[in-house]
Amino acid sequence: MAMTKPIDAKSTLAWSDLKDHYKNYQADLRDWFDTDPARAERLSYQAGDLFVDLSKNLVTDEILGDLVRLAYEVGLPERIEAMFSGEKINVTEGRSVLHTALRRGPLADIADADRLHVDGQDVDADVEAELEKVAAFATKVRKGTWKGVTRKRIKTVVNIGIGGSDLGPVMIYEALAPYRQAGLDVRFVSNIDPTDVAQKTADLDPETTLFIVASKTFTTLETLTNARLARTWLLDGLTKAGAVKKTAASRKAAVRKHFVAVSTALDKVADFGIDPKNAFGFWDWVGGRYSVDSAIGTALSVAVGPVAFRELLAGFKAMDHHFRTTPFHQNVPVLMGMLNIWYVNFMHAESHAVLPYAQQLHRFAAYLQQLTMESNGKSVRWDGSAVTTHTGEVFWGEPGTNGQHAFYQLIHQGTRLVPADFIAVANPAYGLVDEDGDGGAVKPGADVHELFLANFFAQTKALAFGKTAAEVRADGTPESLVPAKVFSGNRPTTSILAPALTPSVLGQLVALYEHLTFVQGIVWGINSFDQFGVELGKKLAMEIAPAVSGDDAALNAQDASTRSLVSKYRELRGAK
Numbered sequence: 001m002a003m004t005k006p007i008d009a010k011s012t013l014a015w016s017d018l019k020d021h022y023k024n025y026q027a028d029l030r031d032w033f034d035t036d037p038a039r040a041e042r043l044s045y046q047a048g049d050l051f052v053d054l055s056k057n058l059v060t061d062e063i064l065g066d067l068v069r070l071a072y073e074v075g076l077p078e079r080i081e082a083m084f085s086g087e088k089i090n091v092t093e094g095r096s097v098l099h100t101a102l103r104r105g106p107l108a109d110i111a112d113a114d115r116l117h118v119d120g121q122d123v124d125a126d127v128e129a130e131l132e133k134v135a136a137f138a139t140k141v142r143k144g145t146w147k148g149v150t151r152k153r154i155k156t157v158v159n160i161g162i163g164g165s166d167l168g169p170v171m172i173y174e175a176l177a178p179y180r181q182a183g184l185d186v187r188f189v190s191n192i193d194p195t196d197v198a199q200k201t202a203d204l205d206p207e208t209t210l211f212i213v214a215s216k217t218f219t220t221l222e223t224l225t226n227a228r229l230a231r232t233w234l235l236d237g238l239t240k241a242g243a244v245k246k247t248a249a250s251r252k253a254a255v256r257k258h259f260v261a262v263s264t265a266l267d268k269v270a271d272f273g274i275d276p277k278n279a280f281g282f283w284d285w286v287g288g289r290y291s292v293d294s295a296i297g298t299a300l301s302v303a304v305g306p307v308a309f310r311e312l313l314a315g316f317k318a319m320d321h322h323f324r325t326t327p328f329h330q331n332v333p334v335l336m337g338m339l340n341i342w343y344v345n346f347m348h349a350e351s352h353a354v355l356p357y358a359q360q361l362h363r364f365a366a367y368l369q370q371l372t373m374e375s376n377g378k379s380v381r382w383d384g385s386a387v388t389t390h391t392g393e394v395f396w397g398e399p400g401t402n403g404q405h406a407f408y409q410l411i412h413q414g415t416r417l418v419p420a421d422f423i424a425v426a427n428p429a430y431g432l433v434d435e436d437g438d439g440g441a442v443k444p445g446a447d448v449h450e451l452f453l454a455n456f457f458a459q460t461k462a463l464a465f466g467k468t469a470a471e472v473r474a475d476g477t478p479e480s481l482v483p484a485k486v487f488s489g490n491r492p493t494t495s496i497l498a499p500a501l502t503p504s505v506l507g508q509l510v511a512l513y514e515h516l517t518f519v520q521g522i523v524w525g526i527n528s529f530d531q532f533g534v535e536l537g538k539k540l541a542m543e544i545a546p547a548v549s550g551d552d553a554a555l556n557a558q559d560a561s562t563r564s565l566v567s568k569y570r571e572l573r574g575a576k
Contacts, residue, residue, distance in 0.1 A: 004383065005383050005385075006074075006381050006382055006383060006525030006526075007073070007074045007075055007525065008388050008525065009070065009073075009074050009388070009389060009523050009524070009525070010388050010389060012070060012073040012074065013069075013073065014066050014067075014069040014070035014072075014073050015070060015073075017066045017069075018063065018066050018067065018070065018342070018346055019346065021060075021062065021063050021066065021346075022346045022347065025060065025063075027058040027490045028490065029056060029058070029464045029465060029489060029490055030465050030466075030489065032060070033055075033465075039055050040053065040055040042055075042061075043055035043057075043064075045330055045332050045335070047319060047322045047326075047332035047333075047508070047512065048315070048318040048319055048322060048504075048505075048508045049315075049318075049498050049499055049504065049505050049508060050332070050496055050497070050498050050505070050508055050509065050512065051496070051497045051498070052332050052336075052494065052495070052496050052497075053494065053495040053496075053497075054335060054336070054339065054494055056460055056463070056464040056492060056493045056494070056495070057339055057419075057492045057493070057494060058342075058343075058347070058490060058492045059339065059342060063342065064329075064335070064338075064339075065329070067335075067338035067339065067341065067342055068328045068329050068334070068335075068338065070338065070341070070523065071328055071334055071338055071519065071522075071523070072328065074522060074523050074525075075522070076328075076334070076519060076522050076523070077328075079518075079522045080323070080324060080518075081324075083097050083098075083100070083518070084100055084320075084324055085116075086098055086101075086116060086118035086119075086123070086285070089527075089529070090285075090287075090527060090529040090530060091382050091383075091527060092382065092527050092530045092532075093284075093529070093530055095284050095285050095529070096118055096119075096285040097285060097287070097290075097529050098116075098118065098123065098283075098285040098286065099285075099286050099287065099290035099291065099293070099294075099514070100316075100320045101116055101123045101124070101127060101285075102127055102282075102286065102291075102293045102294050102313070102316075103293055103313040103314070103316040103317040103320065103507070104116065104123075104124055104127070104317065105124065105127060105128050105131065105313070106128065106310070107124055107125060107128035110124050118285070121283075126283070130280060130281060130282065130294075130295055131310075133280060133295075134280050134295050134297075134298050134301050134306075135301060135306035135309070137260070137278070137280070137298065137301075137302075138298065138301035138302045138305065138306055138309075139306060141154050141157065141184070141210065141302050142181055142184065142302060142305060146210070147257070148206075148207050148208060148209075148210070148257050148258055149207070149238065149243060149244065149253055149254040149257040149258065150207045150238075150243045152207045152208050153208065154184075154208055154209070154210045155183065155184065155185065155205070155208040155209070156184075156185045156186070156187065156204050156205075156208060156209045156210070157184070157185070157186045157187070157209075157210050157211075157212060157299055157302050157303075158186075158187045158188070158189060158200060158201070158204075158209060158210070158211050158212070158230065159186065159187070159188045159189070159211075159212045159214060159298075159299040160189045160190075160211060160212065160213050160214065160223055160226045160227050160230060161188075161189075161190060161213075161214035161215065161220075161223055161262075161296070162190040162191075162192075162220060162222045162223050163190075163288050163289065163370060163374075163534075164287070164288030164289040164290070164291050164292070164296065164370065165190075165214035165215065165220075165223065165262070165288060165291070165296050166188055166189075166190035166214075167190075167289070167363075167366060167367045167370050168289070168291065168292025168296065168297070168367060168510075169188065169214075169292060169296065169297060169299050169300055170188045170190075170363055170367075171292075171361075171363040171364055171366065171367040172292060172297070172300055172312070172506060172510075173186055173188070173299070173300060173303055173304075174360060174361075174362060174363050175360045175361055175363075175364070175501060175506050176300075176303075176304050176308065176312075176360075176501075176503060176506065177360055177429070178360075178429040178430075179303075179304040179305070179308045179503065180303050180304055181303065181304075181305065184302070184303065186299050186300075186302060186303045187200045188200075188299070189226050189230070190222065190223075190226075191222070192221070192222040192225055192226065194229060196226070197226050197229045197230060197233070201230065201233050205237075206233070206234045206237035206238045206241070206243075206258070207238065207241065207243055209234065209258060210258055210259070210260070211227070211230050211231075211234070211258060211259045211260075212259075212260055212261070212262060212298055212299050213227045213259060213260070213261045213262070213263070213272070213274070214261075214262040214263070214296055214298075215261075215262070215263055215265075216262075216263055216264060216265070216282065216284075216288070217263070217264075217265050217268075218261065218263045218265040218268035218269055218272070219265070219268065221538060221541075221542075224272075227259075227272065230259075231255060231259070231272075231273070234254065234255070234258055234259075235251050235254060235255070238254055252273055255272075255273035255274065256273065256274065256275045256278070259272070259273065259274045259278075260274060260278040260279065260280070260298075261274045261278065261279040261280070262279070262280045262281075262282070262295045262296055262298055263279055263280075263281065264279075264281040264282070264283075266279055280295035280298055281295060282294040282295050282296065287529050287531075288531075289370045289371050289374055289375065289531075290371075290514060290529075292510070293312065293313055293316055293507070297309060297312075300312075304503070308503045309503070311502065311503035311504050311507075312503040312504065312506060312507040313507060314504050314507065315502075315503060315504035315505060315506060315507025315508040315509075315510075315511070316507040316508070316510065316511045317507075318504070318507070318508055318511075319333070319507070319508045319511035319512050319515065320511060320515075323511070323515045332512065333511075333512055333515035333516045333518075333519060334515075334516075334519055336421075336494060336512070336516045336519075337515070337516035337517070337518070337519025337520050337523075338519065338523070339419070339492075339494070340352065340393065340419070340516065340520055341520060341523050343393075343417065343419045343492065344390055344391075344392075344393050344520075345389050345390060347417055348417070349393060349416075349417045349418065349419055350393060350394060350416070351393055351394035351395070351396060351416075351418055352372075352393045352394070352395050352396075352418070352419050352420070352421070353395075353396060353397045353403075353407075353411060353418050353419070353420040353421070354368055354395060354396070354397035354420070354421045354423070355397050355398070355399070355400050355403055355420055355421065355422050355423070355459075356397070356399050356400070356422075356423040356424070357399065357400040357401075357422065357423065357424040357452060357453065357455065357456040358399065358423065358424060358425050358428075358501055359399050360429065360501055361399060361423065361501070362398070362399045364397075364423075364509075365395065365396055365397035365398065367510075368395045368397075368513055369395050369396070371513060371514065371517055372392070372393070372395045372513070372517050373392055373394065373395060374531050374533075374534070375517050375518075375521060375528040375529070375531075376391055376392040376517060376520055376521050376524065376526060376528055377391070377392045377533060378391055378392070378524075378526040378527070378528075378533075379391070380526070381524070381525040381526055381527075382525060382526060382527040383525075387524060387525065387526065388525075389524055391520075391524045391526060392520075397420075400422070400452075400455055400456060400459065401452070401455050404455065404459065408459070411463065411491060412462065412463060412487055412491065413487060413488070417491070417492075418491070419492045419493070419494075420463070420491075420492070420493045420494075421493070421494045421495075421496060422456055422459065422460055422493055422494070422495045422496065423496045423497075423498075423509070424453055424456045424495075424496070424497055424498075425497070425498050425499065425500050425501045425505070426453075426497065426498070426499050426500065427499060427500040428449045428452075428500075429500070429501060431447065431449055432447075432448045432449075433445055433446065433447060433448065434446045434448050434451075456495075459493075460493045460495055462487060462489075463489070463491035463492075463493050464489055464490070464491065464492075464493065465489045466486070466487035466488050466489025466490070466491075467485070467486060467487040467489075468486065469482050469483075469486050472485045472486055496509070496512075544558065544562065544566070547562075547563075547566050548566055548569065548570070550570070550575060555567070
C-alpha cells in the first residue's frame, strides 16, 4: 500500500462526532462508576501478561467507540499491515519499518511459507544469523573465554552509544537487574561531556575492560568522540601497567581484544582498530529508538544472557501479535493510543506522565521520551504538508512513591490536565518484610511490597474520584482550609498490572508503547520514523566548534548572542 497523501483526521465523521462529545459532555467518574457497576470490568483488557484497566479514563462507551471508529477512518488497519509486511512506510527516508521483524523468531518456529522477504532479503534468516552471532559473543564473555590482551577475563563491559543505542539498553539493563550475571558489570557511556567517560572508567582495570561501540554508521559524533577517549584511556592504562608496548602493532592488538562494534560500516570499524569480525550489524529498516532488540542489545545479551534476551524478544513478539490481530475495540495499543488522541486533540493535554511502581523501571520514562517525542514531535505530515492538528505530547515521569513527594501535587490539584499511566507488578524481585512495623498502619511482619502497591491503588483512586468539600469538612477541617484540601478528581489514569517484571513482560511493555506511538502518528498523518529535528543542532555545533577553540573568523561569523556566550566561555577558561 503506497504511502501517498495521509487522510486528514479532522475531515472524518468520527472526528466531528468527537468534537460534539467534547462540547456536550461533563466528565464525572464518580457518577459513571456509581451508575455503571460493570464499568471497571468492561473497560479492562488483557494483552499478553499485561492487565490494563482503562476505566478511570475520561471517556464514555460512546466516546471510546468513536475513537475506535476514527482509527478505522484514518486507515490504521492498512497502515499496521503495511508496517508488518515491510512496505516502505518511512517515506522521507525511503525505508521499511521492520523493528517487529527483530523478534519474529526463532527461525525454526517460522514456517517457510511465512518467512518475511523484503527487497530480496530473507529478513528472518538474516535476523537469526545476527542474533546467533551476538549470543556466541555474549557467551564467550560470560564464560570468560573472551580474554583481554593480557589473557585476563573480562569483568566490565562499557557500552558507548547515544540515543537509541543507549536509552533502550540502559533502561532494560536496570529493569532486569535480578537476571544479571554476578561478577560481570556493564556500564553505559553516552554524554559527550568528558565527565561521563571519566567517571565510568575511573575505577576500572583496563586489562579486564571491554568496550562496545554502538553506531550504525560509525560516524555519530558523540559516540565516536567517546570511543576515542575510551581507546586513549585503555592504551594509556595498559602501557603504564607494562601490558602493552608503545608500538603500533602492540597497540593495535590491544584494541582488537578490548573493543567490539555494533555497526554495519565495516570499513570505518576497521579504521578505528576494531576487527570487523567483531562487529554486529543491523539494518536501515531498524530505527535507532526501535533498536534495543537488535544487535544494539549486545551489552544486554552479555549482562543477562542469551536465553533471557530471547525471552525479552518473545515478549515483544507477543505484543506484536496482539496489536496486529486483535480487533480494535479490544486492542490495548490501539485503545491507549486513541485515548492519547482524545486528551491531546480534544481535551488540550500537553503532557503525559508514566509512573512505574517498580524501582527497576526507574529509566522507563526517559526511554519513552525518545520513543514518543522523537517519533511524533513533527509539524509536517508524511507528504510534506502541514499538520492540521496538534501532535505529540511531553512524556515524563519517575517511579512511585518518589513522584508522590515531588510532582503529584500538580497532577492532583494543578490547573493542567495530565493523563497518567501507572505501572506495577504483583510479585517483586526483592520481597522484604518489615519485622517491626510502625505500630499503626504498618503492622509487624508486613510485606513492604503490599504497602507499596497500596500507594499504587490509592493514587489512581484519588485522582479519579477526588475529595469533595463536604468530605473535607467531615474530617473536621477548619473552614478556612477546606478549599485547599478539596481534590477535584476526574484526573485520568490508566493502570497496567503484570505478574512480575520478567524479560518477557518487559518486552511486552516496551512493544505496547512502540505501537501506541505508531497509532498516534497515523492519526496525525506524520512519519513517526524519521528524526530530522536531531540534525540541525549537530550541524551547527560543528560550525561553532572552531570558534570555541579560538578561531576568530569563526567567532565573528556567529550571531551576537552566540558570539557573546562563546567569548564569555573563553574568558572563564582563561583563554587568550
